[in-house]
Every structure is written in C-alpha cells, then in structure tokens.
Amino acid sequence: MIRVLLADDRTSFRTGLAAILAIEPDLEIVGLATQGQEAISLATALQPQVILMDVRMPDCDGVQATREIHDRYPWMRILMLTTFDDDEYIFQSLQVGALGYLLKRTPTSEIAAAIRAVSQGYSQLGPTIALKVFSRLQPPLVDATRPALSKRELEVLRLIGMGKNNQEIAGELYLSEGTVKNHLTQILSKMSLRDRTQAALWAQKHLS
Structure with missing residues (x-):
C-alpha cells in the first residue's frame, strides 16, 4: 500500500481527487493539506511515501514546501500536480527535490500510475513538461x-x-x-x- 498525502488549496479538486484515488487498491490517502506549511506538518506527522503537491498555495507555496520536506525526509517522493506549466515553476520544483511534474488535466488513471512510478524512485514528467526539460539539456x-x-x-x-x-x-x-x-x-x-x-x-x- 502506497501512503499518499495530497496538498492543494482548492477544496473541490483536493477532495475530488482524493476520493477517486482512494478507489485504487494499492493507494491510501493518509492526509489532505490546504497549503504548504500544513503539508510540511502533515508530512512529519503522517510519514507518507508520496506527496502530491500543488505549486501555488497561500502562506507557503509548493516549491518552498518541497524544499523543506525533501531536506528533512529525502526518502519521501514528491510529485508536483498543478495547472501551471511555467518554466520557472518546473525547474525550481525539480531542483529542490520534486521527482515529477504533472498538470492537473492529466487523466486520473495516469496520475495513479505516476504515483506508483514515483514511489519506486522513477521521475514522471507530463509530455509538455518533458519537452521543456529536455530542451534545457x-x-x-x-x-x-x-x-x-x-x-x-x-x-x-x-x-x-x-x-x-x-x-x-x-x-x-x-x-x-x-x-x-x-x-x-x-x-x-x-x-x-x-x-x-x-x-x-x-x-x-x-x-x-
């Protein structure tokens, strides 16, 4: 069973995605965070294997939260899940420890598959995100x-x-x-x- 923490400030998206992912037999949604600082606190308390992290959130954004969580718990896998495909967000997220970056329009089945892959240590990039990243090489x-x-x-x-x-x-x-x-x-x-x-x-x- 893969323990998953979901951090997103949009209640409808957060709860909806959690309900859909909870149907997957190998995924357990252990917590929901409304912003980055709460994600950091819940990561400490719940020790999830994978964290789905939005980029833009109040108080403490996803990039900052990812940096702090990765520094404290490098074994936790963080997958950014956001509507924003700005180059700055993508590369900042990857540089501070995120193992993947997907857009929210990604089908739920693919998000579930990405969670499984990330939990095994494999990077996951959405198709348009991968093009941006490889263009930097x-x-x-x-x-x-x-x-x-x-x-x-x-x-x-x-x-x-x-x-x-x-x-x-x-x-x-x-x-x-x-x-x-x-x-x-x-x-x-x-x-x-x-x-x-x-x-x-x-x-x-x-x-x-």
Missing part, C-alpha cells in the same frame, strides 16, 4: 550515448536516474556519501551538466 548531451565516464561514475549516474539520493547510492555501492558526492561532481563536470536534475534526466533517457 545541451544538444550534444542528448545525442551522446557514451560519455567519458568511469564504470563507477556510470553506476552512480544510473542510480541518480532511478531517483536515488546520495545516502541510498552510498549504501547500494558500498561507498561513503563523500565519495558519491565526488563522483557526482565529476559526472556534472565531464558531461557539462548544470545540476543533478539534468543528470537524472540524461540517465533515464540513455541508461534505463
């Missing part, structure tokens, strides 16, 4: 299939693409977190990538 990187990385760096990159954090990667590869950070620095430098999000997207495209 430098063209040579999209075409490159054999970057000049060591075997260990490729292993780290593959796990980054699966949504693993540094602690999880260190445990799986029997490395220290400091060594993982050093490998990540080398990967970003060698591939001329800006950040971890770009590395994860590249890995999902070429190493999955």
Whole structure:
C-alpha cells in the first residue's frame, strides 16, 4: 500500500481527487493539506511515501514546501500536480527535490500510475513538461550515448536516474556519501551538466 498525502488549496479538486484515488487498491490517502506549511506538518506527522503537491498555495507555496520536506525526509517522493506549466515553476520544483511534474488535466488513471512510478524512485514528467526539460539539456548531451565516464561514475549516474539520493547510492555501492558526492561532481563536470536534475534526466533517457 502506497501512503499518499495530497496538498492543494482548492477544496473541490483536493477532495475530488482524493476520493477517486482512494478507489485504487494499492493507494491510501493518509492526509489532505490546504497549503504548504500544513503539508510540511502533515508530512512529519503522517510519514507518507508520496506527496502530491500543488505549486501555488497561500502562506507557503509548493516549491518552498518541497524544499523543506525533501531536506528533512529525502526518502519521501514528491510529485508536483498543478495547472501551471511555467518554466520557472518546473525547474525550481525539480531542483529542490520534486521527482515529477504533472498538470492537473492529466487523466486520473495516469496520475495513479505516476504515483506508483514515483514511489519506486522513477521521475514522471507530463509530455509538455518533458519537452521543456529536455530542451534545457545541451544538444550534444542528448545525442551522446557514451560519455567519458568511469564504470563507477556510470553506476552512480544510473542510480541518480532511478531517483536515488546520495545516502541510498552510498549504501547500494558500498561507498561513503563523500565519495558519491565526488563522483557526482565529476559526472556534472565531464558531461557539462548544470545540476543533478539534468543528470537524472540524461540517465533515464540513455541508461534505463
């Protein structure tokens, strides 16, 4: 059973989506938050596996809430679900720890599937969102299939693409977190990538 927290300031959308998702046999809606600060509090109290997070909310928006939750509980998977496809919101959300970004017009069945995928550590991007994200990747990187990385760096990159954090990667590869950070620095430098999000997207495209 996947424990899900839903954060959205629109009552009709929040309760309606919760009712539909609750029908899914493997999803349990453990809490509903009306704004970002409440989402942070409920994440602490309820320990959900996946959080559906709106971007624009009063008091504390979804980006700020995502940053705080990800910093405190990096194992929680956060999927942004919003009406806004502004580039700024998309990249801010991904950079602070969101593992996916979907628009609210996404069919409910696809939202449920995205929750399952995110719970396993796989990124989920809506079709129009994916185009925006991949357009930010430098063209040579999209075409490159054999970057000049060591075997260990490729292993780290593959796990980054699966949504693993540094602690999880260190445990799986029997490395220290400091060594993982050093490998990540080398990967970003060698591939001329800006950040971890770009590395994860590249890995999902070429190493999955």
